[in-house]
Amino acid sequence: MIDSQYWSHVFKLDPDKPISDEALEAICESGTDAVIIGGTYGITYEKVIDLLGRIRRYALPCVLEVSNQDAIVPGFDHYFVPLVLNATNPEWILKPHQRAIKAFGTMIPWEDVSVVGYCVLNPASAVSELTQSETNLSLDDVVAYGRLAAHMLKLPYFYLEYSGTVGEASFVQAVYQQLKKETDLHLFYGGGISNRTQAETMLNGADTVVVGNVIYEDLRQALQTVPEGKR
């Protein structure tokens, strides 16, 4: 099991992007609460198992964000299964989940699996393109997706996914305030965080901020996004 309720910062590593041993060590010893392995394109079993093996030298929890049933590697501490709530491509709403369950049958350790309700908000992102997400959403729309996640589907997590761009802080905070008031959702924010100030700002609109791309662009800045108390 994972203690995700205490996570305020996680790094997301993309198995499709190369990372040096030194950079990986810096990430894993940065004080971050966990590492999530995930990405949209080019995710293979080999790339995932290789990255997992390298991260396993360190003590921190490692979660696989399952994006492709051919790349589900055993041995993670937990598995996040994305459900893109605002997808409009029916092949990417419930279909991949049914297919994966059919393929793996009774072998799935359900206690290690959590479904994460995604609301994808950057129309230019790979995930939006793939799932044909309806990203032109008002505050009421996003809050309604959060309520759907919490009250109808009993999902534990809700993920505002701005992948590649930074969301408007006041909007993200308004979603957070509304949903924390009336649900037990744990809220993730992900997208575009590339320095410490942005991480601090977005943490006002999320329980956990997810930091990804900047790892590959500016490692020093990436490490600065870990809250000071944790380092």
Add this chain to the structure above:
Amino acid sequence: MIDSQYWSHVFKLDPDKPISDEALEAICESGTDAVIIGGTYGITYEKVIDLLGRIRRYALPCVLEVSNQDAIVPGFDHYFVPLVLNATNPEWILKPHQRAIKAFGTMIPWEDVSVVGYCVLNPASAVSELTQSETNLSLDDVVAYGRLAAHMLKLPYFYLEYSGTVGEASFVQAVYQQLKKETDLHLFYGGGISNRTQAETMLNGADTVVVGNVIYEDLRQALQTVPEGKR
């Protein structure tokens, strides 16, 4: 709250179909465990509230199957919200739920609402046509939808919907046996039950059988579908 775990038989009344006071009395005093109000086309607020008012003279629980956000009438004992798991029309997977939640906001009494995972299996039915359900499913496919309902979405109910036709008993029973073994789902069977033998047979493949159309075609036969111990 409703004690649906004890229900083995319910009648489903379609607000779009006229029913005499005598017939309604016979249905409500038949010994059935509950009445569900629901249908696919022609459901309006006026028709639902009229039918609810007439059923409220009797003591049995009355549940609204919500098919249309303009026809959500307060005052039911419970609300079943269908989620058609094998729909391929994205307008009918999660979209109507998000829209209704957006429209009603914080007014929804969530403790009175349950989401029912539907697997629609008759390609010629109105619900299949509307939702463009993928009905050509193997046993493994249907079981996978049940596992998706139970383990990923934490739904309490799974509904095999043959609407208008009778399912193959051995298939329905196989789904039931598999899902009862490994989930806490309460299983509904609905579709084509028009006499006592069929009701008894399908009860081997369901916790609750739902009897609908025959009410309007042959009331005497419909009443015979209520298990003898209940009458």
